[in-house]
Amino acid sequence: MKFNGTDAYVATDDLKVAVNAAVALERPLLVKGEPGTGKTELARQVSAALGLPMLEWHIKSTTKAQQGLYEYDAVSRLRDSQLGDPRVQDVSNYIRKGKLWQAFEAESRVVLLIDEIDKADIEFPNDLLQELDKMEFHVYETGETIRARQRPIVIITSNNEKELPDAFLRRCFFHYIRFPDMETMRKIVEVHHPGIKEQLLTTALTQFYEIRETGGLKKKPSTSEVLDWLKLLLAEDLSAEDLKRDGANALPRLHGALLKNEQDVHLFERLAFMARGQR
Known part of the structure; x- marks a missing residue:
């Protein structure tokens, strides 16, 4: 499984090496560079070139790491219990799967884009360390552990708006997209x-x-x-x-x-x- 660029995306030799190294190492590829240099598009082209489905998680300043795993809608469950809805007996009815959960349970390998990670709170990358490293997480409300069926190809982009923690960087393969000559x-x-x-x-x-x-x-x-x-x-x-x-x-x-x-x-x-x- 090698990435050699596509007809729609000009990938330099060092970028191809970085993508393939991250895939071989089974580590997230952290891509930095000026805005507009094709970081987000890279993930889409890797997906197209390797023939893999793609999931996109676009990070905002208010995004929490937990949202990538799942969200438990306790308010809706309380409301339904007051209305006598039988759905309240199964807590899983109120759990919304995040992008990591979707990537972990996919039938085949997927490309997971975590876009503009530097927009989030400084603790956001650290909060994903274990999940990205072990490719599993625990759902406290149901007591189940979600493990990746196939390790996704994770591509993380950053515009360098803030420094990322060293512990997070150690777990990634890093590439800086230089501005094209x-x-x-x-x-x-x-x-x-x-x-x-x-x-x-x-x-x-x-x-x-x-x-x-x-x-x-x-x-x-x-x-x-x-x-x-x-x-x-x-x-x-x-x-x-x-x-x-x-x-x-x-x-x-x-x-x-x-x-x-x-x-x-x-x-x-x-x-x-x-x-x-x-x-």
Whole structure:
């Protein structure tokens, strides 16, 4: 069972090695990188490439680790008991299975995505240590122990918003997705916008990387944003000539696809103003 990328996803050699190493070691793959570099999409493509079902657990700031195992709805059970509902005799009627439980009881091996784990409370990763390590957990309300029939391929993503505990990191295989270089980005663009004119692509990517390297940017544009930008350029039927900028107009065409806050827009406006003043 080897991951070699897909036609819809450009995976670098080191990323393929990381995925296959995590599978071989039967450890969660922890993937970090800038937002928009394809971390979440990686899990979907691993699922597609290996022909395995996929479960997605998207983490929010309010998500608790227990929700990944199960949730017991005591309120509904109390209400039903007051109404004389016979369902209250079986506590399992009030247990909602979480994504880990679903992955553990699946008939075949699955890919489990735990997306943006760094959004949750700092204790969240530690609360999942035993379950991810032993691939089992106890349900106190029913007294049963849930064990994985097949060990799922667990892919965990993080945008590096907060540090993860050392004990959690020790149990993972780690990979950082570096921002694509120009050549890799060309391959990514070809997947999403096949047949784009070479001159337009070269001019657009040159501008894109110049923008990313501009000092003082609050948010650098990502892979997903350059793909959106190119989609707009193609929709507007713009040419490489149309993208040319001068000192009086430092903002790129359709810059709203690339610059996502007013500070960065003002930065380029100031650069244009300074360029005009130097004439």
